[in-house]
Amino acid sequence: MSAEQKELTQTPLLKIWVPGMGSSLGQRRGSSRPQFTNCPTMIVMVGLPARGKTYISKKLTRYLNWIGVPTQVFNLGQYRREVLQTYKNYEFFRPDNEEAMKIRRAYASNALKDIASYFTKEQGQVAVLDATNTTRERRGVIINFAKEKGYKVFFIESVCDDPEIIEANTMQVKLSSPDYENYDKEEALVDFLKRIDCYKMSYVPLDEEKDRHLSFIKIFNVGSRYLVNRVQDHIQSRIVYYLMNIHVTPRSIYLSRHGESELNLLGRIGGDTGLSSQGQKYAKALAEFIRGQSIKDLKVWTSHMKRTIQTAEALGVPYEQWKALNEIDAGVCEEMTYEEIQATHPEEFALRDQDKYRYRYPKGESYEDLVHRLEPVIMELERQENVLVICHQAVMRCLLAYFLDKSEDDLPYLKCPLHTVLKLTPLAYGCKVESFYLNIQAVNTHRDRPTNVNVARKPEEALQTVPEHL
Amino acid sequence: MNVTEDSTEQSGNSLTRELTQNPLKKIWVPSSTNGLPDRHISQRKVCMTNCPTLIVTVGLPARGKTYISKKLTRYLNWIDVPTKEFNVGQYRRECVKIYKSFEFFRPDNEEGLKIRKQCALAALNDVRQFLMDEGGQVAVFDATNTTRERRETILRFAEQNGFKVFFVESVCEDPDVIAENIVQVKLGSPDYTHCNTEEAVADFMKRIKCYENSYQPLDEELDGDLSFIKIIDVGRRYLVNRVQDHIQSRIVYYLMNIHITPRSIYLCRHGESDLNIKGRIGGDSGLSAKGQEFAKSLGQFIQSQNIHDLKVWTSQMKRTIQTAEAVGVPYEQWKALNEIDAGVCEELMYEEIQQRYPLEFALRDQDKYRYRYPKGESYEDLVQRLEPVIMELERQENVLVICHQAVMRCLLAYFLDKTAEELPYLKCPLHTVLKLTPVAYGCKVESVCLNVDAVNTHRDRPSVRLTDTQPLSIIITLQTLSSFFINHILGNPDVL
Numbered sequence: 001m002s003a004e005q006k007e008l009t010q011t012p013l014l015k016i017w018v019p020g021m022g023s024s025l026g027q028r029r030g031s032s033r034p035q036f037t038n039c040p041t042m043i044v045m046v047g048l049p050a051r052g053k054t055y056i057s058k059k060l061t062r063y064l065n066w067i068g069v070p071t072q073v074f075n076l077g078q079y080r081r082e083v084l085q086t087y088k089n090y091e092f093f094r095p096d097n098e099e100a101m102k103i104r105r106a107y108a109s110n111a112l113k114d115i116a117s118y119f120t121k122e123q124g125q126v127a128v129l130d131a132t133n134t135t136r137e138r139r140g141v142i143i144n145f146a147k148e149k150g151y152k153v154f155f156i157e158s159v160c161d162d163p164e165i166i167e168a169n170t171m172q173v174k175l176s177s178p179d180y181e182n183y184d185k186e187e188a189l190v191d192f193l194k195r196i197d198c199y200k201m202s203y204v205p206l207d208e209e210k211d212r213h214l215s216f217i218k219i220f221n222v223g224s225r226y227l228v229n230r231v232q233d234h235i236q237s238r239i240v241y242y243l244m245n246i247h248v249t250p251r252s253i254y255l256s257r258h259g260e261s262e263l264n265l266l267g268r269i270g271g272d273t274g275l276s277s278q279g280q281k282y283a284k285a286l287a288e289f290i291r292g293q294s295i296k297d298l299k300v301w302t303s304h305m306k307r308t309i310q311t312a313e314a315l316g317v318p319y320e321q322w323k324a325l326n327e328i329d330a331g332v333c334e335e336m337t338y339e340e341i342q343a344t345h346p347e348e349f350a351l352r353d354q355d356k357y358r359y360r361y362p363k364g365e366s367y368e369d370l371v372h373r374l375e376p377v378i379m380e381l382e383r384q385e386n387v388l389v390i391c392h393q394a395v396m397r398c399l400l401a402y403f404l405d406k407s408e409d410d411l412p413y414l415k416c417p418l419h420t421v422l423k424l425t426p427l428a429y430g431c432k433v434e435s436f437y438l439n440i441q442a443v444n445t446h447r448d449r450p451t452n453v454n455v456a457r458k459p460e461e462a463l464q465t466v467p468e469h470l
Numbered sequence: 471m472n473v474t475e476d477s478t479e480q481s482g483n484s485l486t487r488e489l490t491q492n493p494l495k496k497i498w499v500p501s502s503t504n505g506l507p508d509r510h511i512s513q514r515k516v517c518m519t520n521c522p523t524l525i526v527t528v529g530l531p532a533r534g535k536t537y538i539s540k541k542l543t544r545y546l547n548w549i550d551v552p553t554k555e556f557n558v559g560q561y562r563r564e565c566v567k568i569y570k571s572f573e574f575f576r577p578d579n580e581e582g583l584k585i586r587k588q589c590a591l592a593a594l595n596d597v598r599q600f601l602m603d604e605g606g607q608v609a610v611f612d613a614t615n616t617t618r619e620r621r622e623t624i625l626r627f628a629e630q631n632g633f634k635v636f637f638v639e640s641v642c643e644d645p646d647v648i649a650e651n652i653v654q655v656k657l658g659s660p661d662y663t664h665c666n667t668e669e670a671v672a673d674f675m676k677r678i679k680c681y682e683n684s685y686q687p688l689d690e691e692l693d694g695d696l697s698f699i700k701i702i703d704v705g706r707r708y709l710v711n712r713v714q715d716h717i718q719s720r721i722v723y724y725l726m727n728i729h730i731t732p733r734s735i736y737l738c739r740h741g742e743s744d745l746n747i748k749g750r751i752g753g754d755s756g757l758s759a760k761g762q763e764f765a766k767s768l769g770q771f772i773q774s775q776n777i778h779d780l781k782v783w784t785s786q787m788k789r790t791i792q793t794a795e796a797v798g799v800p801y802e803q804w805k806a807l808n809e810i811d812a813g814v815c816e817e818l819m820y821e822e823i824q825q826r827y828p829l830e831f832a833l834r835d836q837d838k839y840r841y842r843y844p845k846g847e848s849y850e851d852l853v854q855r856l857e858p859v860i861m862e863l864e865r866q867e868n869v870l871v872i873c874h875q876a877v878m879r880c881l882l883a884y885f886l887d888k889t890a891e892e893l894p895y896l897k898c899p900l901h902t903v904l905k906l907t908p909v910a911y912g913c914k915v916e917s918v919c920l921n922v923d924a925v926n927t928h929r930d931r932p933s934v935r936l937t938d939t940q941p942l943s944i945i946i947t948l949q950t951l952s953s954f955f956i957n958h959i960l961g962n963p964d965v966l
Binding site for chain 2: 010017019208212226227230234237241244245304309310313321380383
């Protein structure tokens with residue numbers, strides 16, 4: 001073979017083909033995932049207080065991190081609290097308060113420095129600047145900063161005139177803010193409204209004409225209308241799509257695994273078996289539980305695998321099958337027990353314990369692949385209201401990690417036991433979780449990370465945390 | 471939450487209905503007590519919408535409405551949403567036979583107005599038939615629809631029939647874009663076959679003028695209750711109002727990702743692989759000697775094309791990556807571009823599949839698009855998997871995609887608007903590059919064979935299939951046969 005055609009070797013963990021020995025990593029031309037963007041992006045929020053900027057910032061950040069784009073929020077309110085220690089009252093925000101203005105400009109500038117540091121030293125890809133940014137002047141400062149550094153800028157403006165929404169926001173998140181610890185509810189509300197007034201006078205919204213060279217999305221009245229201008233690249237396009245699919249209507253998402261399966265009993269992974277007798281009992285219990293919850297307009301989703309469908313069948317309502325909800329493909333290890341995997345593929349078994357998130361089974365998938373596969377499911381879950389998702393252990397871990405903002409390190413070890421329903425209800429900036437164990441016995445399928453993950457470890461060390469089975 | 475009519479039957483049993491796996495799609499379906507499959511569940515990947523949707527274009531002539539209509543229709547059909555476009559201009563040509571001049575479109579031309587209104591109504595009638603009687607899910611009503619009055623008529627029609635309405639308006643004042651549109655598609659229109667270029671352009675500009683005075687663009691306030699997207703200056707800016715459901719959300723996303731910047735997409739397979747030579751499917755082998763030669767030729771070919779800012783994409787399988795390595799430029803690996811998973815048939819030869827899994831082999835020839843390999847995938851699954859690739863291809867400009875036979879067929883079917891029937895039999899031979907360049911309303915294809923020998927991996931649709939009277943061989947037992955008939959022939963809506 002000619003010199004130009006280097007041998008390819010497959011990386012043991014990710015199972016990615018790369019040019020092998022003899023070529024430096026720097027020469028590697030193949031990137032193993034599609035490029036979302038080629039330079040760091042600053043997402044700049046714009047809008048009066050209580051318009052949902054922090055809600056959007058946190059949610060967007062959670063989504064971007066979940067799909068593998070390192071993102072962080074930089075909330076100016078937090079910077080202010082660190083500088084000022086205690087909040088007196090709205091007077092700090094008065095536009096004629098020179099002293100306060102100086103302080104505000106100073107910590108805003110610190111935030112920008114931290115953003116630069118996040119990009120250069122921490123390999124961040126997206127930074128969300130969560131602040132009002134209501135004047136053209138302030139936005140000008142940010143744009144210049146970004147230009148200097150070579151960052152892209154994308155503005156997200158939330159415009160809302162509906163007093164009911166503003167009041168609801170204020171009640172949900174402002175009154176419990178550290179700023180108002182020492183206020184009683186009524187006083188807090190009064191002060192907060194005066195705070196909004198301080199911004200209103202100098203507020204210059206993004207303008208179709210004057211700001212036509214900027215990249216932005218304007219969200220009107222919590223999503224009934226959007227104005228999108230100059231989307232520059234893939235990540236901005238994905239952000240716009242995401243923002244256009246989320247909503248704030250109260251609802252709950254129920255996550256559950258299929259009932260215990262025949263292979264579960266034998267301690268075997270994967271496969272496509274039916275429910276064991278305990279599993280069938282669970283399916284009935286699940287049906288009763290769901291009826292008891294009196295859920296309005298519930299959608300039920302399953303995978304294409306027999307065990308989730310059998311579980312759904314017991315509910316007696318229409319359900320949709322999603323292939324994307326199928327369990328992680330364990331490739332050559334399908335239907336093996338952990339003991340068998342250790343015996344036949346000890347290196348693979350160790351690699352998996354070293355980096356369970358990125359580890360790809362030979363001819364199979366990784367958790368990272370799963371997340372990618374589940375993204376359309378998450379997008380649709382965002383669009384929907386009440387949904388029950390009957391899925392599998394690895395799949396449920398991925399979905400849960402999205403809702404509860406769990407890192408890649410935590411995700412593969414989240415506890416998702418059989419015969420337990422998790423009810424997720426969005427609340428303030430996060431998600432309330434209620435766990436319902438339906439009192440039907442089942443095997444434990446959770447395998448913790450063992451202490452020794454070295455390839456040279458002894459079999460007993462590898463099998464240290466394997467749960468019991470037949 | 472409603473409990474179904476079947477509940478009385480089910481509540482007594484320890485578990486509800488038995489599940490059987492549909493032999494073609496490998497989907498688990500409940501069979502009710504009489505052994506026939508039930509239509510109780512939805513097997514679609516996602517419920518796009520719960521009632522038919524009427525997409526209505528809005529805009530002056532030469533604003534890209536037909537371009538958008540056709541492209542959107544092609545996309546929706548590819549992702550398995552039965553869609554059809556209804557171009558009112560075509561109805562007019564059928565009615566008026568010979569186009570004389572712009573005078574037909576003058577707002578004071580009573581006769582003209584009458585005919586145009588009739589044509590619109592005839593088109594709406596056909597829309598109704600498509601959505602109600604022919605299983606259509608989305609109809610694209612392609613006309614100027616520039617007055618609020620005309621749009622009201624359409625809204626009433628939709629309401630009467632229970633259709634959702636989504637408007638797509640294209641607003642553009644850039645004279646260069648308009649001129650380019652006219653040159654690309656108007657001059658070649660049947661209306662202007664008898665004119666020379668100058669006459670045609672002059673007439674067409676006057677035609678646009680006829681609409682301008684009465685044009686009432688969609689308005690955020692006045693039309694605040696309608697669902698629409700306003701596309702301004704070919705995608706520089708968008709105004710999106712009241713997206714009602716999943717399909718509208720997908721349509722908006724798609725429209726926001728397409729562009730009209732001239733570019734070319736190059737599709738090719740990996741070079742011939744070791745398994746190709748052995749006649750085995752799937753697997754993850756490396757290139758054969760001829761395959762390596764192709765990779766070098768491909769590198770040379772790409773160089774010679776002098777492509778501006780070319781992106782190169784491969785799958786995560788060794789053979790495509792080896793091919794890309796020879797091209798010598800940075801490339802991105804997409805798992806979504808991996809070859810179709812043949813499940814238990816991976817690395818087998820067709821003869822071996824025929825021997826070991828004769829029923830599977832026959833089923834695949836029965837419906838190659840929907841057939842799923844046991845523990846594997848179907849072409850239908852592939853299309854779903856490839857949708858993000860298509861979306862990104864739309865965003866990009868010059869791209870070379872080095873992929874695999876089944877994958878390339880799916881991508882090609884999208885660009886060339888091939889049906890699910892044709893898709894699995896599209897010819898995508900090894901060592902041949904297809905160069906696709908968007909032109910007018912479609913895609914120009916140039917096929918470049920790089921003159922390096924390779925085996926042929928194409929298997930045509932066999933002339934003798936299960937529906938013929940040829941009996942299956944003795945290998946199939948009676949039990950398999952009967953359950954096959956019950957599930958496959960008698961009741962399953964997805965197969966029939």
